[in-house]
Amino acid sequence: MTYTTNTADTADTKNTTGTVSTADRASTMDTAGTVDTAKATDAATALLAAVEAGDTARTLRLVTRMGPAERRACLPALRALRKELRVTEPWGARSNRVRPALHLAGAACHTGAASAAAWLAATDLRWRSAPGKLLVEALKDRDADWQTDVAFRLAQRPVSARVSYTLMAGLVSRAGCEAPLTDAYVTGWAQHVSSCWQEKDGVTERLRREPHLAALVGGLFTLTDVSEVRWLLSGVADWPAALAKLAREGVLDRAALADACVARLLRGGAPTDHQAFLPILLAVELTREEERERVADWTAMARDGVVAVASHAQKVLAGLVLDGAGDGGARLTTLQLAEASEGLLFRPEKKLVRAQLVLLGKVLSRDPGTAADLLPAVARAFGHEDTQLQERALKLLERHARAIGTEELRTELAEAAEQLTPALRARAATLLGITETGTEREPEDDVLPPAPRPVRLAPAPHTVEELAEEVGALLASESGVAAFERALDGLVRHAHLHPDALRAALAPVVAKRWWASSDHPLHARRDALFGHAGGLTAPQSVLDLLLAVLHGKADAATLLDAVRTGPRRHACPHNALTRIFDARFRELAYRLHTDPPPLLLATPTWSTGLLEPGELVDRLAEYLRLGARVCASDFAQALLRVRRDDRTAAAEAARRAAALGSPEGERLARLLGTELTLPETRRRTKGVRVLLELAELPEMREGFPPEFRELGDPVPVFTARGCYYHFGRHIRPHWLAVLPEGREHVAARLVHDIADTAVDDERGDGVLPLLAESEGEAGEAVHLCVAYGLGARHHEDRLAAVDALLVLAARGQLDPVRLGADLGELMGRGAVKPQRLADAARTAAATAANATIWEMLGHALPVPLARLAGARPEAAAVAARGLGDLLAVAADCAERSGAAGRPGALGAVPHLAETAARGGSSRLVAQARRLRQYLSGEEAA
Template identity: 30%
Template structure:
């Protein structure tokens, strides 16, 4: 049989005939056909033919038979895995697998454990949603193998989905019982137990003696210990509860480990089984103490309360075991909730007279972790002064001047930084502003002074990243109308800067410093574009660098910051202007504008004469116009009715939020696109996500001395959608200048970022603001309370971040923030309090006890709201924390 005849059989789509032919082939014929069949399979798998749903009239099924009949066993799994066979679901896939197994049997390969294992290894989760013929082939080969199957996660995830299949295979091969539970520790397999049919099948197999119940239970508990996915855990918990382990089957050590490390809903199941074991008198006191310590060290409140209830009964029942149990209760003194700390403390009150002196000393030392207002009660119980940490504000680090921006010394160092930038660039992460500025400065400087050296240094980078290779920017960008816009990303503009730098070495030296850069030749519209954002400014400036390096080099980039916060000292800008003048060049206009905006406004007048002389009167007038532009910003609450649609029809709901209202005074005709920085978003009441850009981190240095303008644009971004948004907030806070209303709004959003690292960066920014005295704590607290009232913020995130600020040494600055926030967000009358508001009140209690005092005059509105909460009849944690705050404020005298 030659290959053409084989191909005719494939095209005829006669699977039965193809199987018969493959079975009758000799080994010599297979070896002769294998090379051509391998080449055909590569082409077929890549392109494929139109498949029908019928098994017999399916060319892909015939191709599969030809592959199995000719190719060596080592190549079969990889080739078959890439072959898509579209056939009827279920019986069709099993029938095709039967045909292929017949061919493999004729070749003597059905007993090959290596081939069977490799087929199972290549099963993918996608077989769940496909015709799963490849899974069926692997399954049938494993069933015919003499060895017990190894656990391959994807194969088991597909296999354990069908209850009938589990029952059939385990009854045929009892050694397959291990697959039913030995893979549950693998992510994704425990979720299959959410199917009631799978659970009932496993239980029936256990009842029939095919799966030992003890091994099944141990495997389930072991998987609960090793798995962290809630989807897996819920299926495992359901199966564990259906197993209903008896008291004889419960091993206390395994369940104690679940108390320590498993999620709360799993630990609660373990807690209940251990409590049943203790109620039957089969749990030792040491094991109970160990379980209690494992629970009380956790922050979960439900588990904590349940454990205290269990310990209350155990302390009454076991007079001789109270010492280890008392030590276990003392672990609860460190819980973050003061109300639960108090519950743990009061649990020991009836038994302190029976405890020995050394143990009381231990408990007194442990009481140092209690809230300060519980220290007196602890001292009264344990008969000794509770050692307390020294309260009061730790010393807040003094605000330090911004560090100078370190420039790149050699072209090789510049090439290395560029390589790091391209290797680490991710479109969802924020770029490093200092890195970008240093790269641009180095390209401009070395393109002027030593382009050949720069060319040699960049050559390896261009060799490694071949997509960087291309043409530098042309002399004239615009094609067509003067207002035509070329939409190229900022990253592509940086790539053009590199190409320009490379091309400089190829130009004769007499042509390098001849032409002046014409701004009209840059790819930007002369007319105003609707919806323009600060990103256009950065893009515009980098386009100018790319063009300037190629067509009108200058010895120095004027806009490179002197310090890491984006500021340029006035004398440094004068030095750079003189350097450009002595070289006989004209400054690039947009580079000059950015440099001007980075100079302190108080120093600009002294530089204006130098600008007129070096850049010309017309460019100097552009700078004067920019200096006169101002923007006024204010925040307003708003209520908007939104129409939505669910499964039952349209519904409407009122949405509360905060909008910004801005205006420019005066409306100066400044140069595009810079005037767009003062065109604040329209007061539409929303914060739409404009684009997920990695360049948000560059915006704080655009206008370092007008942070509210930059904050107005950043606040309109959907910060939660941006990875690394906390760094943007930190950079904004570290820029010079006091924080106005929009800056404070940005910091409020920073407190609410979902990632803990981003919130930590926001805390660093607030600490920097407090350190240099630029944060209006009262205004910030008022805005924070306003947003909390409208449920715009998640209080668990806010409280955690503010506590970090306080622990850094800023408790005195944190107190007025909390006063103003609580004075606005504590409920009055029948208002429903925001979720977790008690955590914010507890933070205020901690702030009171951290030294210093508040004046009563500042607390008038806060005191009335606390009184309203304290007299409520219904018990709640919010009422408890309000009373604690009242008690903490009571000793404060007028004028303190």
């Protein structure tokens, strides 16, 4: 007799406690074959009872006594139990008790290799899985091919699946197959071996007993992701010593181990991957002859490897050079040394470049006949960004100038000398006797990148299908202002014209949302859609709210209450911007439920958020034609976005708006007759920070809804700063679209956050380039934000500040004097570190903005130089930290832009002469002298 069952009915069969009974599950069997019904039912009932009790030992005994048909007959009930646990109590005590036995029973009852592997590696069973030894025991009666198949399928899972190594290794051992060299298997093996490092036998003995040792050790060097084993290989388990010992004993092939290390170090990878493999190479202790055989490898490592790897390769090459003669002459040929040097001298690490120049100097002193090959390599350092290294290379050339024997070599060195600074070029010209390598060079004008131009928004999607695709994409990823506003306008227009078609097109998108499967109406899930702290936190949350309303997951009372209550008010500078964003969509959600508007008034014309006044008049006229009621918050947002800087267009739009005869038209006409007022600011200090306080702005309070009036309130510095519900980064680009023609208003509220990237080393949100691309005057607040960004802790935040600086410069809106003064004040207070500013300035100067950067740094340097001059000896080292790097960038920019000869350029930097007069040859003093000499014209003498 064959049992057939409906598993869906099984899942719904509940006892009085709300769970499926063991007897009910047993009755749902589909044996897929002919078995003794009573016997199968009894076996299934007993198995399910053992699983429910969490008794893995009993479960193992039961499944090992079953035949294949009986095991298959138990699968529907086991799947039903698994689904029940996953849905009703995924993390409860019952789940923790049942899952190990369920994991074991399901693995044993699956007779197909693919389905068994899928069950064994299932995510919901992984956290409370059965012990690997029990699983191997449960599968011991399967044939070798089946066990091999399952082992390899499990091994092909990602490392993050955390498949039990004991299980995989047990299957491999029973099947007698080769070990699978996948990331999951090799990583699991390394972790298993390392787990015994404190035991008596230790790692070495466990490795010695491994039957697949050579293959698995080779697999370590081919891992895609080393992060899971890096700390094991280089940590307390002491793998390097163990592997080296086994190689010396002949258990491992020593040459193969060394080749694998070298190949992996050449391959590279993550910045810290070398920490796993370089110690192994060092432990192997290659002989000089073995190192000589790998000269090409050391050369490639020295050129392209991470610092630690390049440093080791450099030491090996230096050893080969300095060891003297060997079989057939020098252990490293001159040409090989020159090739390695050319790559090394281009590296940014100063320590490596200095060491290589020292090595070249030793070789040249020992054998002057190598000059023809090595001096061109020395000249590679003429192009290094560090001028002290340039001078060191030039001194080496001066020391061995007598060895320059041919005109061809002299010409080659003269061409390389063109990369030197003006003062060093003059010395090189004198040395080489070539007059055409003069000290004068045409000043380099700034070549700024083209300023980004705003893009006009495309019309809203014409069809509901196109709109649904765009909404789905917005829900799946972050979006800019343009894409978000365009999709919103499309939702509103189609909801007004054909809501049924819109809902049908959105069905595939909505089906994936968390609120779509809930039986609760929106009023029961209000906190989830309106924000747990009472606010809409991101564009995705806005879309979720509007889609939920369109699909009937709301009632009018809940939505009206959300409008009346409004977003909560918090004491932080950006709350005014967020409340405007929030309030607009609360009202829109209520209107979509009760009286859908025909279109949005505040949809921008441009990607920056600006709205052309003529378009707003046209939209108001359409509302009048349709007799539609205007959304107050949408209209208020439109007023904040409307362009007013084009006075001719504003005047024409004001005339048309007044002719409409509606209250909204009259309000728009009055607004277009005025210009946006900049906020009055007061500079205040708070700790090491320099911040801005905003005074009250009455024009932002009059005629606007309550949530908008906060924009005109004063913003003090000494107030609570918690961002509460709008701490996420997704909303910040939309703050600029709230007031797109008033970026000073926005920047003044962002100063404290951007200051945190420099003072507290926090990560920024990339808002500075958007601030630079926005409209309105770039005043004190914008420049102060850029100043903090240039001193940010993280490189990507400094890059964002450099982008903002270049955009402002390209648009003619950058004031280098103001920015330099801000940077000087911040460095003087310790809010910006000179070394970070030097990195940002060097990046900006590399775009050929030398004149701009010099003017900025020329006004920034006096404050830190004065601080250094007045510092006590014990504090001078702190005051000087990073200042040499900043002076080097300033000197580079001054020389390349021809600052000394430009009309109106800085002739001297206060306190620079005092720094240059300090004793010693430190980088700070050397760069101060270089800059002072150039500005005073001494280098031309």
